Each structure stands twice: as structure tokens, then as C-alpha cells.
Amino acid sequence: LTGFITLDTGFKNTGSTKSKITFLDGEKGILKYRGYSIEQLAEKSSFLEVAYLIVYGNLPTQAELEGFQGEISKHTLIHEDMKKFFDGYPSRSHPMGQLGSLIFSLSTFYPECLKPNQTAEEQDLTIIKLLAKLPTIVSFIYKKSLGHPLIYPKNKYDYVTNFLWMTFGQRTEDYDVNPIVVSAMNKLLILHADHEQNCSASTVRIVGSSDCNLYASISAGIAALWGPLHGGANQAVIDMLELIKADGGDTEKWINKAKDKNDSFRMMGFGHRVYKNFDPRAKIIKKACDDILENLGIDDPILEIAKKLEEAALTDQYFIDRKLYPNVDFYSGIIYRALGFPSEMFTVLFALGRLPGWIAQWKEMHENKEPIGRPRQIYVGETDREFVDIKDRK
Numbered sequence: 001l002t003g004f005i006t007l008d009t010g011f012k013n014t015g016s017t018k019s020k021i022t023f024l025d026g027e028k029g030i031l032k033y034r035g036y037s038i039e040q041l042a043e044k045s046s047f048l049e050v051a052y053l054i055v056y057g058n059l060p061t062q063a064e065l066e067g068f069q070g071e072i073s074k075h076t077l078i079h080e081d082m083k084k085f086f087d088g089y090p091s092r093s094h095p096m097g098q099l100g101s102l103i104f105s106l107s108t109f110y111p112e113c114l115k116p117n118q119t120a121e122e123q124d125l126t127i128i129k130l131l132a133k134l135p136t137i138v139s140f141i142y143k144k145s146l147g148h149p150l151i152y153p154k155n156k157y158d159y160v161t162n163f164l165w166m167t168f169g170q171r172t173e174d175y176d177v178n179p180i181v182v183s184a185m186n187k188l189l190i191l192h193a194d195h196e197q198n199c200s201a202s203t204v205r206i207v208g209s210s211d212c213n214l215y216a217s218i219s220a221g222i223a224a225l226w227g228p229l230h231g232g233a234n235q236a237v238i239d240m241l242e243l244i245k246a247d248g249g250d251t252e253k254w255i256n257k258a259k260d261k262n263d264s265f266r267m268m269g270f271g272h273r274v275y276k277n278f279d280p281r282a283k284i285i286k287k288a289c290d291d292i293l294e295n296l297g298i299d300d301p302i303l304e305i306a307k308k309l310e311e312a313a314l315t316d317q318y319f320i321d322r323k324l325y326p327n328v329d330f331y332s333g334i335i336y337r338a339l340g341f342p343s344e345m346f347t348v349l350f351a352l353g354r355l356p357g358w359i360a361q362w363k364e365m366h367e368n369k370e371p372i373g374r375p376r377q378i379y380v381g382e383t384d385r386e387f388v389d390i391k392d393r394k
């Protein structure tokens with residue numbers, strides 16, 4: 001082994017690519033998509049506008065946005081045979097397990113995505129179809145979990161309202177579009193839209209680097225996101241807060257458990273590989289929590305527990321020494337819950353928001369003509385061993 005390999009388990013200090021999509025400053029807690037701050041985008045933009053920005057590089061003009069919405073509205077339905085998947089899943093099966101397999105199967109229903117060296121138009125149509133169909137698939141997963149009839153998209157609705165219609169609408173009623181809910185959903189999806197080379201985006205890039213099609217590459221990203229150390233944390237946070245509430249709300253006790261190396265308990269929603277300051281998304285979501293719950297007239301006791309945990313942790317030396325702050329997952333679940341989603345759906349909602357980022361990362365990797373990803377290792381195993389017949393093994 002020549003001395004050219006440096007061990008960097010977890011890629012903690014490895015720059016895996018050059019990218020123009022998202023800028024993070026972990027020390028200052030800065031996050032920008034294509035140069036625009038998330039604070040401005042979360043306040044002034046819609047999720048579809050931000051999706052266009054992240055995928056194509058610029059905020060759309062009115063005509064471009066209308067064209068984008070128009071193209072998407074042509075592809076919001078899924079192949080009717082895809083509904084057979086839902087009959088095969090066990091009831092109560094986790095929505096992320098369903099989502100990963102359904103998105104993977106898009107490559108079988110829409111095989112044009114497999115064409116090598118797609119033209120720009122062909123690649124764009126492949127992208128549009130995925131952006132269009134994900135909300136439908138997510139809402140179908142939710143409706144099936146309730147045993148409710150599926151609600152098909154209505155193209156008179158904008159992207160986010162259409163998702164809410166398919167998710168919470170009923171065939172027998174007109175949909176009462178609540179602007180507070182639409183605004184909250186847009187904001188949450190915007191804040192999840194990309195985050196440079198996080199675990200799932202890096203997964204999408206490395207799977208795509210083998211020239212694997214977009215749908216299968218995104219499905220691999222969904223698998224990576226499911227982990228509780230990554231996107232699965234948003235469901236784990238709510239489960240944790242419910243546990244602490246059921247245990248009497250003794251935040252000090254649980255802070256001490258999080259610090260105890262002999263205790264497997266982790267303060268979910270805290271800590272980040274890059275942010276060694278506040279996660280700027282957590283700041284925005286925490287404020288949105290108060291506003292949305294108040295506007296919806298909801299008093300959720302776990303919000304107070306979350307705030308008590310945060311206050312206690314931020315003055316605790318263990319957390320201070322390790323620069324552990326609330327991340328994007330710490331408060332997001334409280335809003336999802338207030339909007340009516342069960343905690344099993346939270347990570348699927350993270351995927352819905354992250355889709356434009358994954359697509360942009362996959363697209364950029366191809367535009368950069370990057371080689372297949374193939375890291376090396378430092379071998380520390382057995383060296384030369386002679387084969388022993390099974391009859392002679394001890």
C-alpha cells in the first residue's frame with residue numbers, strides 16, 4: 001500500500017465534489033440555495049419556485065413557473081398498475097419502506113428513464129415526472145394506511161395544495177383549503193429542499209455515478225434518509241418527546257441519560273456533522289411552530305417539553321463542549337403533527353421536501369462528468385492463510 005490513502009471514516013473531512021447548488025457555513029449557521037438565503041426563500045417563495053431554483057439554477061420568471069407547473073400537472077397520475085403494490089404491503093408497514101420500493105419501481109413503469117445518454121429534453125421529462133408523481137405516491141401511501149379511498153390530483157391546485165388535497169381531502173366533500181396549512185407546508189418543504197453532501201445526497205450521487213437511472217438513484221437516497229441518524233430523526237424526536245412526556249417531563253433526567261456513555265439513549269434532533277452553531281432551519285421552524293400552533297388553535301404539550309429540553313441542553317457543559325444544538329429535525333415533527341400527519345409519515349415528508357435537492361445533485365454530478373464513485377480502504381485484516389479442509393478444521 002503506497003502512502004497516498006488517508007483514512008477519513010464517515011467522510012468527516014472529505015470534499016467529495018464541487019457543487020453550485022447549496023452553500024453551508026457550519027460555524028456561522030448559514031444556509032443558501034443557489035446563493036439565496038433560506039430565510040428569504042422560506043418567507044417569500046413557494047416550494048415549487050425553490051424546486052425550480054435548485055434544479056435549474058435560477059428563480060423562475062412568472063412564465064417559467066407557470067410552464068413548470070403546467071408540465072408537472074401533465075404527469076401527476078401514476079400508472080394504475082402501481083396501485084397493486086399497495087395490496088402487497090402488510091398493513092402498518094412503514095411508509096418509508098413503501099416509498100423506497102415505489103420510487104424504485106418507477107424505473108420499470110417508465111423505462112425511458114433507462115436510456116443511456118438522455119438528451120437534455122429526455123432528462124428533463126424524467127425529472128418532471130418524478131417531481132409530479134412523488135406527492136401522489138406519498139398521499140396514496142397515507143390514504144392506504146387509513147383504509148381510505150385514494151384521492152386523485154386536481155390540476156386546478158398548485159403543487160403543495162394538490163398534495164394536501166390528495167392527503168387530507170375526501171371524495172365526498174369539497175376541500176377546505178386552509179392557507180395556514182398551505183403556507184406551513186411550503187415553508188417546511190423549502191427548508192428541507194437541499195443540504196449539500198449529506199448522507200442521502202451523497203448516496204444519490206454515488207449510485208448515479210454508475211450511470212444508474214434517476215429513479216433508482218433517488219430510491220437509494222430514500223433508503224439512506226430513513227436512518228434515525230439522518231432523516232428518520234424527525235420521527236424519532238416525536239417518539240422521544242412522547243416518551244419524556246409519558247415519563248413525567250423530567251428533562252434533566254433525559255439530558256443526563258443522553259450524556260451517559262453507558263446509556264444508548266441519544267437526544268434525537270440534536271447535533272450535526274456540519275453545524276457547530278444553531279441549524280438555521282431549526283431557528284425558523286421553532287418560530288413557525290409557535291405561529292402555526294397558535295393560528296391553528298393547537299396547544300401541544302410536547303412543544304413545551306421540546307423547549308425545556310433545548311433550554312436545559314444549551315446550558316449544559318456536555319452539549320456546549322460538543323457544540324450540540326437543535327437541528328432541522330428537532331421541531332419539524334411538531335408542525336407536521338399539528339398539520340395532521342402521524343409520526344410514521346414524517347420522514348416521507350422529509351423526502352418530499354428533499355427531492356429537488358437530490359435531483360439537482362444527480363443532475364450536477366452528470367453535468368460535471370464525474371467518474372464512478374469508488375473510494376479506497378486501509379486493509380487491516382488477515383494476510384496469507386493456507387486453506388484447511390473442513391474435516392480438519394477445529
Ligand code: SDX
Pocket residue numbers: 010194195197198199228229230231233258259266267268269270271272273274322324327328329
Ligand atoms: C439530518 O448532514 C446533513 O446535512 C443532515 C441533515 C440534512 O438536512 O440532510 O441536516 C439532516 O440528518 C440532521 C441530523 C438528524 N440526526 C439526529 O438528530 C440524530 C441525533 N444526532 C446524532 O446522532 C449526531 O449528532 C449526528 C449523527 C447528527 C452527527 O454525528 P457526528 O457528526 O458523527 O458526531 P458524533 O456522533 O461523532 O458526536 C460527537 C460527540 C460524541 O460524543 P464524544 O464521543 O465526543 O464524547 O457528540 C455526541 C457523541 O456521543 N453526540 C451526542 C448527540 N450527537 C452527538 N450526544 C447525545 N445526543 C446527541 N444527539
